[in-house]
Amino acid sequence: MYNTNKDIENEILKLAVEAFRKNVPFRLNVEPLVKQPLYNFDFRPDMELGMEINGKGIRYCAEIKNTFTKTNIMLLLMRKQKMPYPLLLIAKYVNPLLAEELKKEHIEFIDAAGNAFINQPPIYIFLKGNRPPEPPGQNQNRTFKPTGLKIIYAFLCNPRLEDAPFREIADKADVALGTVGWFMRDLRELGFLIDMGGKGYKLFQKNTLFQRWITEYPERLRPKQILGRYKGEYNDWWNNKELHNFKAKWGGEVAAAKLTKYLHPEVITIYTKTEYLNQLLLECRLRKDPDGEVEILKQFWGYDENAEHKDLVHPMLIYADLMATGNQRNIETAKMIYEEYIVQLIRED
Numbered sequence: 001m002y003n004t005n006k007d008i009e010n011e012i013l014k015l016a017v018e019a020f021r022k023n024v025p026f027r028l029n030v031e032p033l034v035k036q037p038l039y040n041f042d043f044r045p046d047m048e049l050g051m052e053i054n055g056k057g058i059r060y061c062a063e064i065k066n067t068f069t070k071t072n073i074m075l076l077l078m079r080k081q082k083m084p085y086p087l088l089l090i091a092k093y094v095n096p097l098l099a100e101e102l103k104k105e106h107i108e109f110i111d112a113a114g115n116a117f118i119n120q121p122p123i124y125i126f127l128k129g130n131r132p133p134e135p136p137g138q139n140q141n142r143t144f145k146p147t148g149l150k151i152i153y154a155f156l157c158n159p160r161l162e163d164a165p166f167r168e169i170a171d172k173a174d175v176a177l178g179t180v181g182w183f184m185r186d187l188r189e190l191g192f193l194i195d196m197g198g199k200g201y202k203l204f205q206k207n208t209l210f211q212r213w214i215t216e217y218p219e220r221l222r223p224k225q226i227l228g229r230y231k232g233e234y235n236d237w238w239n240n241k242e243l244h245n246f247k248a249k250w251g252g253e254v255a256a257a258k259l260t261k262y263l264h265p266e267v268i269t270i271y272t273k274t275e276y277l278n279q280l281l282l283e284c285r286l287r288k289d290p291d292g293e294v295e296i297l298k299q300f301w302g303y304d305e306n307a308e309h310k311d312l313v314h315p316m317l318i319y320a321d322l323m324a325t326g327n328q329r330n331i332e333t334a335k336m337i338y339e340e341y342i343v344q345l346i347r348e349d
Helices: 005-023 070-080 096-104 146-157 166-173 177-189 206-225 252-260 274-284 315-325 328-346
Strands: 028-033 047-053 056-065 087-091 108-111 116-120 123-127 193-195 201-203 226-231 248-251 268-272 294-298
Touching: 005 028, 005 056, 005 087, 005 108, 047 087, 056 070, 070 087, 070 096, 070 206, 070 315, 070 328, 096 108, 096 116, 146 166, 146 177, 146 206, 146 315, 146 328, 166 177, 177 193, 206 226, 206 294, 206 315, 206 328, 226 274, 248 252, 248 315, 252 268, 252 315, 252 328, 268 274, 274 294, 315 328
Parallel strands: 056 087, 087 108, 268 294
Antiparallel strands: 028 047, 047 056, 108 116, 116 123, 193 201, 226 294, 248 268
16 A cells, blocks of 8 residues: 555656566666756646666656546646756556647656657657556545545635534535545545644645646546536626526636636536526526536535635636636636635645
8 A cells, every 4th residue: 555645656657667668679767866946836847857768868857647637738738838858747547549639739758558658859659558557556546536526625725624523524525424534544645634643634735636636626526516508598698697696606717707807708617506506597597408508517515615706616616627628728717817816725834
């Protein structure tokens, strides 16, 4: 069993390098280098890596991922511009579709299955289709399933909630009381929660936890919350509409537009509770349409998580919704929201 994220990262690095050596016909040497403190807080790579392929030396800024989705590609594209050296993704597994996407975006990678993309002329390597190995760190599969993702969101939005009674945590995360105990144990084993003795519990590595949450949310939790697609009566009907009276909140592009004044929404995202759905449809004059521009999702938290902007979901959820779209203009807006509203929440105390 792996007790910290660093253990998992080291195991992925070891497996990926071994698989790379087995699958390329070149002389290969890989060596972790001393990290230089030249990075902004948001864009610090997991490590710097020296790689020698057939006599050609390359220095990389490496990002190590236990799970990897399309959202990660958007994050890597944002970070790539900040790095002093080429960016190398080191992953547990990159499936063929994601491999093609990474190649298209000129993001080099190696994984523990033996898939790789290296483009450092005259060296060019592109391998895909190798099957994934058994995953290291099995317990985190449960931590980042829907119930765990709800609790993580509640923790990130509510500073010090991790030290509250289990019943309060369950109420705010809208989960069963019995799930909180195993979640807290797993979070400690992964190194995200520290027992401070008489001072209670403290959330640790909040930035890493947040980045993992926004990667897993669109894949594991968000699809389960979708209540339906609808069409509005006319364009921009949402512009002057307030939702708090209908027990609903704007998410995604509309929330970002209202928060930053920078974006014109194409997809209208609303979060509400199932019992308020019919009232919302009636008041907003929305009709069922599988191709409609309005997506309505079930609220997965049990509190008012954004009192300052009562009509909008929390900036963390706005950010996650935008990143999941893969739209470049949405990514630019997400970056603005991250820097203005989120960075201060995930800095270590």
